[in-house]
Amino acid sequence: MKPTSLQNRRDMLRITGASALGLAIVPTLTSCSTTDYDTVASKARLPDTRTKQALIELVRLATLAPSGHNTQPWKFAVTPNEIRIYPDLTRRVPAVDPDNRELWISLGGALENLIISAEHTGYQTDIAYSLGTTGDEYIAVSLKQVGAKTVEQPLFFSAIPVRQCTRNAYDGKPVVVANLKKLESATAGAGITPMLFTSAATIEPMLGYVNAGNDRQMTNNNFKRELTDWIRFSNGEAVKKMDGLASRVMGNPSIPRWMATLFIGSLLNPKAETKKDDKFIRSSSGMMLLVSANNDKTAWIETGRAYERFALLSTAMNIKNAFMNQPCEVPELRSQLQAHLNLNGAFPQLLFRFGYGPAMPQSLRRPLEQVMRVS
Incomplete structure (x- = not known):
C-alpha cells in the first residue's frame, strides 16, 4: 500500500542535503516543467472525455487509490455487468513486500474507491474474491x-480525486474527539480494528518501532536499490513513467537521475531517515494502526478498504495522513509490535500518521489503457 503502500509508500527521501552538495545552485535539468507536471496530475483526477462508458469511469476513480511506492499494481477487466481487479505482479516490490501483503492492501483501496463510486452513481454492487490460484486471482x-444512489456517501465520493498521502510536516494541532470517533467508526469492520495513538506516551513507542524499521531497511542494499528504482527524481521522468514516488510530491527539487545517483547513498541511511520521521511524527496529531483478525489475502484487501475509508473521510475533514509502515514491514518488528500492544494473535497491517497541514502536489496515475487487462 506499501497501501509501504498500502503499499506505499510513506514519507520517503528528502533531498534537503542537496544544497550542502552544491546542487541548490544547479538549474533544473528536465524536459518537463513544474506546470506540466501539475497539469498532468490534475488531468488524472478529471473524467476521461474520450469515453462515455460509465464503467470505465469507475475504473478511473478506482485507480486514484494509494499504492506502495505508487506502483499502481492493478489491472482491470470490464464487462457489461462486472469489473474485475487483478494484481499486476510485474509491479510488485519484493524487497519491501516479499509476500505481496501490501500489494493486496493497495488493491483493497482501489476496490473501496470502486464500490463507493459505483454506489454513488446508481449501481448495486456485490463483491466476490477468487484467491485460490496464484497468477489468476482477482x-x-x-x-x-x-x-x-444506492448508498449516500457524498463525503467519501467527493474526496476520491482530492485524497493524497501528504508527505510533509503537520502543524501539531489535535483532532477533536468527535472527529476521531467518526474516523474510528468509518475504519472499523470486516475483521479490521483501528488502534489510535494520540498521546505522547502512546506515540513514542510507535516512533521507536519506526526508527528501528529505518535501521533495518536503510542498511539493506536490496531495499535501497528497489526504493531508488521507484523514485522519479525529475518532473520529466515522473511524467514519462506516470508512477513511482515523484520528487515533487515529496517536496524535493527536480533533478536528473544521473545527478541524484551521485549523492543518493549519503541520504538513504538510518540517521537521515530517522531525523525526518522524528520530525514528521512529532508534528502529527496522532497515529493509527490497522489490525486484522487474520493474516491472509482477504484480510489484506479489507485492510486496504478500511484505510481508504479513513483516508477519504479524513480528506473531507481537511486532515492529512501518510504511511509510517516500517514496523509492519520488518518481520521481527511486527512480532515485537504484536507483543507490545498485547494483540493476542491479531496482526498489525498498516501504520500511518495524521494531522493538519498544507496540501502537497498530487501524485501521477498511469493512463487507463495501461491498466486495462487484455484477454
Missing part, C-alpha cells in the same frame, strides 16, 4: 444499475 464486483 476481485470481482458485480454491478446492477438501479438509477438512483
Whole structure:
C-alpha cells in the first residue's frame, strides 16, 4: 500500500542535503516543467472525455487509490455487468513486500474507491474474491444499475480525486474527539480494528518501532536499490513513467537521475531517515494502526478498504495522513509490535500518521489503457 503502500509508500527521501552538495545552485535539468507536471496530475483526477462508458469511469476513480511506492499494481477487466481487479505482479516490490501483503492492501483501496463510486452513481454492487490460484486471482464486483444512489456517501465520493498521502510536516494541532470517533467508526469492520495513538506516551513507542524499521531497511542494499528504482527524481521522468514516488510530491527539487545517483547513498541511511520521521511524527496529531483478525489475502484487501475509508473521510475533514509502515514491514518488528500492544494473535497491517497541514502536489496515475487487462 506499501497501501509501504498500502503499499506505499510513506514519507520517503528528502533531498534537503542537496544544497550542502552544491546542487541548490544547479538549474533544473528536465524536459518537463513544474506546470506540466501539475497539469498532468490534475488531468488524472478529471473524467476521461474520450469515453462515455460509465464503467470505465469507475475504473478511473478506482485507480486514484494509494499504492506502495505508487506502483499502481492493478489491472482491470470490464464487462457489461462486472469489473474485475487483478494484481499486476510485474509491479510488485519484493524487497519491501516479499509476500505481496501490501500489494493486496493497495488493491483493497482501489476496490473501496470502486464500490463507493459505483454506489454513488446508481449501481448495486456485490463483491466476490477468487484467491485460490496464484497468477489468476482477482476481485470481482458485480454491478446492477438501479438509477438512483444506492448508498449516500457524498463525503467519501467527493474526496476520491482530492485524497493524497501528504508527505510533509503537520502543524501539531489535535483532532477533536468527535472527529476521531467518526474516523474510528468509518475504519472499523470486516475483521479490521483501528488502534489510535494520540498521546505522547502512546506515540513514542510507535516512533521507536519506526526508527528501528529505518535501521533495518536503510542498511539493506536490496531495499535501497528497489526504493531508488521507484523514485522519479525529475518532473520529466515522473511524467514519462506516470508512477513511482515523484520528487515533487515529496517536496524535493527536480533533478536528473544521473545527478541524484551521485549523492543518493549519503541520504538513504538510518540517521537521515530517522531525523525526518522524528520530525514528521512529532508534528502529527496522532497515529493509527490497522489490525486484522487474520493474516491472509482477504484480510489484506479489507485492510486496504478500511484505510481508504479513513483516508477519504479524513480528506473531507481537511486532515492529512501518510504511511509510517516500517514496523509492519520488518518481520521481527511486527512480532515485537504484536507483543507490545498485547494483540493476542491479531496482526498489525498498516501504520500511518495524521494531522493538519498544507496540501502537497498530487501524485501521477498511469493512463487507463495501461491498466486495462487484455484477454
